[in-house]
Amino acid sequence: MGGYTDNKTFVGFQNFSKLFQSEKFYQTFQNSVLLIVIVTIVTFALALLFASMLTREKLKGQNFLRVVFYIPNILSVVVISAIFSAIFDPNSGLLNAFLKLFRGFQAEPILWLGDQKIVIFSLAGAMIWQAIGYYMVMYMASMANIPESLYESAGLEGAGRMTQFFQITIPLIWTNIRTTLTFFIISTINMSFLFVMTMTSGGPDGATEVFLSYMYKEAYTNSSYGYGMAIGVIVFLFSFALAGILNAVTRREHLEY
């Protein structure tokens, strides 16, 4: 199993059976799926909403806002993790200092990265902060292609903003939405790895261990390469299957405008 030795022994599916019996892997699986679900739903909803606000209304400073929203995307994950570690710091962190205004100055500090129940949501917060601008720009580009006349005639017939959003905008950018759903799965699996390695290293006590960080640790730090690669194969198949299922579920008739 060790890659350093030249004697390689064929172990069949031993690595895989070890994997499915490992409690650590189930915890990792839970954390990863939870992150995929939270990050996808929140980022998707917010990005779609903000994109439609920015494209549908004539606003001052539209371009400035778009430039600002995309900034997190050009920063290194290490930079973002360092900044968010400062935000989440229990004693001298920005977030706790801000919350003191509401919770009173004697309130116990919240351990954003130290509490096993909270830490995964803190991580999700940083990931959403990073991802939202990218998907916004993506949705804005396809929303800009929808002809204005559709909204005008809908408005004349008395359709409100909500109706227009759900009956015109969403159906017409459906293809784009489906593509981004696949992106969400793939990129959450990857980004959660990058965030975890710098922000929490999987801690406290494995509460933020995700697919690829577990794989990296087993393969690189722990030198059990065979086992690590077995994790990689399972994760790859899982992400492929999930993307396929989502793709099948969201299949609709293609609309033209």
Next chain:
Amino acid sequence: MITDNRSRRGVSDKLYKGFIYVVLIALAVIILIPVLWAFMASVKQDSEFYGNPWALPLGIHLQNFADAWLKAKMGSFMLNSVLVTAIALGLLLIVALPASYVLSRFKFRGNAFLNMMFMAGLFINVNYIVVPIFLMLNNGDKALRGILGHPVLLNNLFVLAVVYAAMSLPFTIYLMSGYFKSLPKEFEEAASVDGAGNFRTMVQIIMPMAKPSIVTVILFNFLSYWNEYIISMTLLTKPTFKTLPVGLMNLMAAQKSAVQYGQMYAGLVLVMLPTLIIYILVQKKLTQGMTMGGLKG
């Protein structure tokens, strides 16, 4: 009655618009504050970090940057980052541009197979294969040690640049050959009538036309090379060979034991400043280019 209705509608429109402004500005603030705060923290003295984190810096303490640059070696890490990014971009363009041109324009044996292989490469994320790459280079080093007497593949900036260029080949080729396919064939026909060979046609006719797409490719890959840290951390293990993000990770780890906040945030600013400057200069290209079919790791 009608006018009354219309004016009521006008009021609700205004309210809605105001609401939208509030929401959008709130999001902009949430995004900007952490970044601006990092800039602010980079000029604070270490003692200031014990007080209220929202407090403005007492003065501009530029010593942090000198410390980060020299003591924490961020200066030499920056040189490493510049080298790796430049070499990787050069390699990528040298390989990807002709490859995508040929794959999209010429019919030859194995064309379909090669195209399929590159398409398959789109599905392989580099995070899955970091450790195999490391093992491969490590085994190579073991073999080379017998011949050269010392290992050369690990802890080598050029090898890292090759890995970077290779990992972005599939997407770059996918993007560029899509563009080349959309160009009308008349240009090449005219060039060949005028006596230009295939190579000259590519360099003098096709590449200049593809300039906007090439710029987009350079921008995206610059960002991904500059910001990358997992491969760099795995393949460059010696302290002298780190790239900027890995250097920043060291500073983050050091900050936990010894109190050197100022120095860490100065290092952080050093990592993000080049990307921010380039982004502000070319932001339009970047967000437009993304819709050419951008896919991020």
